[in-house]
Amino acid sequence: MSIGARRPTIRDVAERAGVSLGTVSNVLNRPDRVALATRKRVLDAIEETGFVRSTAAYQLRAGKSRSVGVVILDVSNPFFTEMARGIEDVCRDSDLVVVLCSTDELAEREARYLRLLVEQRVQGVLITPAGRKLDGVERLRRQGMPVVLLDSRTGRRDICAVFVDDVKGGELAGRHLVEAGHRRIAFLNGPLSIRQCADRRRGLRQALKRAGLDPDRCVSEYHLGALTATQGEAVVPKLLADPARPTGVFCANDVVALGLLSGLRRLDSSTPEQLAVVGYDDVRFAAMLSPSLTSVRQPIYELGRTAGRLLLDEMTNPDHRHQQILFEPELVVRDSSSPLGPEGRGARRGRRR
């Protein structure tokens, strides 16, 4: 096919091979039903014309696509890309394509993407909802679309979900800070409409209460518009001017912590001497920051794989039973939250709890 020419169809191939269009289709879909010689002629014709099947036509006939949608909050957060990789690795085995959509935590963009995915007739959707309402998810399910909640806790038993115990994760972080003697803690959180944010907050407060402290007095919360490095960096001046003068900070994820450390460094404020920092996710770069970042680890890739498998089961298994699979977080202590000392910074390699 040369430039400008119309894309060749199965009909063009048939003509060239001197067979009917049905035969070409058979070569494509059930080659064993076609005589060897004919098959070869057709294959040659395909080669010569540069024919490539149209997904649209296939789909229209089949009534469904060969793809699944993955809706995440932020492509530039390694947490989500690693999770997506887990999903993709599972889907590849079933010859399914992953359509990746990043909402940037915007409900409006989520709605738009979900509509797009339905228009594309994806076979299923894996989603970390941007809001708490789940109305987008509900709409999908009402239409009979298999859906798995990604990294998103739910009390409901009628929908598949994989998630990590974020309340516990928040508590791990909180307890760690409290045990290190911090009584004025800043919490850089995202919108509470995001389930993970609300849960981590709850855990943090719980930890304080359990230590006999009053969260309302000890914690000053900063609600970032989004959990990004930019926002984490932008909040630094406010943080340093906070009348409560926090000595420790808990960031709702590592990307925010990255921004925070960046901002602190820019203002020549030192960590952890002046401000201890704890992140969340334990993404790859966390261990490598300056100082290395204490973080709450999640089994990210595994989360993705598990979610992918659940979706495949829901899509293909008539006896599918909805499951909510819970993973446990783990605190990894590093320099960003450690008191300095001769054996302090740098000596520590990350201690899990």
Added chain:
Amino acid sequence: MSIGARRPTIRDVAERAGVSLGTVSNVLNRPDRVALATRKRVLDAIEETGFVRSTAAYQLRAGKSRSVGVVILDVSNPFFTEMARGIEDVCRDSDLVVVLCSTDELAEREARYLRLLVEQRVQGVLITPAGRKLDGVERLRRQGMPVVLLDSRTGRRDICAVFVDDVKGGELAGRHLVEAGHRRIAFLNGPLSIRQCADRRRGLRQALKRAGLDPDRCVSEYHLGALTATQGEAVVPKLLADPARPTGVFCANDVVALGLLSGLRRLDSSTPEQLAVVGYDDVRFAAMLSPSLTSVRQPIYELGRTAGRLLLDEMTNPDHRHQQILFEPELVVRDSSSPLGPEGRGARRGRRR
């Protein structure tokens, strides 16, 4: 629509609204041609039935989709996701969906994705080729598919491309190391089949030659299977056992440098005292590593936007002229390559050249 029911079609909507199917289509595509009352009835029927247009059917009619393909080397590399964001931001304005494909530098996977994209009849493709051959790209173009090379130098004038001068980037890194007195330099590079890798290598060697040094003697090259943190970390033992005992390392990208620093730390080797490190890309986290990473900066987001605009132009403008747009790299010096001193580490915030 309830679970298990067939998905409603435009025909179901028409029936429910008591109009013909053509009218429903008009409401969808040219609402002004339909009387207000009718339109309302149809809209209600759409709402009630839960009708969602099928992209497949639309495409089949239109002969094309509303999407473009973006083929990158690695989704988990912030360099590529930031570039993708630039592309997406441009495409959104034209109501185009971006299909993101990550080849992990595997030619085979690239071929598979390209085929998939053609099957989907994407309107254009932006690609960082996994190999040097460009045969996948050639095939696309022969089929009349608009293609823009992403971050990929080409001498050809008959194809759009955006790229940064990687030879110069390599040279910046090399000169910096040489000027700092390094005479035994390790180069952690990816496969030379990747254009960027070959170019950065050339630049590095050029810098040495210009300084009157012999690259063959001064540089020991390590060809990683892929430019990932894992590979960067895995090479550390070999690096430390290198008979040439390098004092400086140039990493072909920041993700590799991240892995390298990680591995060095694990083995208690110190940077930059024992080994100066220079990365490439200057992604967000580079400034925040421990030690902060000297890196060759590229205008990443801008690269994406520019590429997106070129593709849109090629797709829509009959007078389109192919352009190769070159950006300049910039060295950002930080602690990972600096000699330590009282005013040394930490004092430095990143100096551009």
Added chain:
DNA sequence: TTGAAAGCGCTAACAG
């Protein structure tokens, strides 16, 4: 083993 023909859901040209 191959061919003919119906139809997937939709758009757009045309007729009324």
Added chain:
DNA sequence: CTGTTAGCGCTTTCAA
């Protein structure tokens, strides 16, 4: 303003 109709490219009966 609304309805009728011919396909878009393909898969899949059903006949030959």
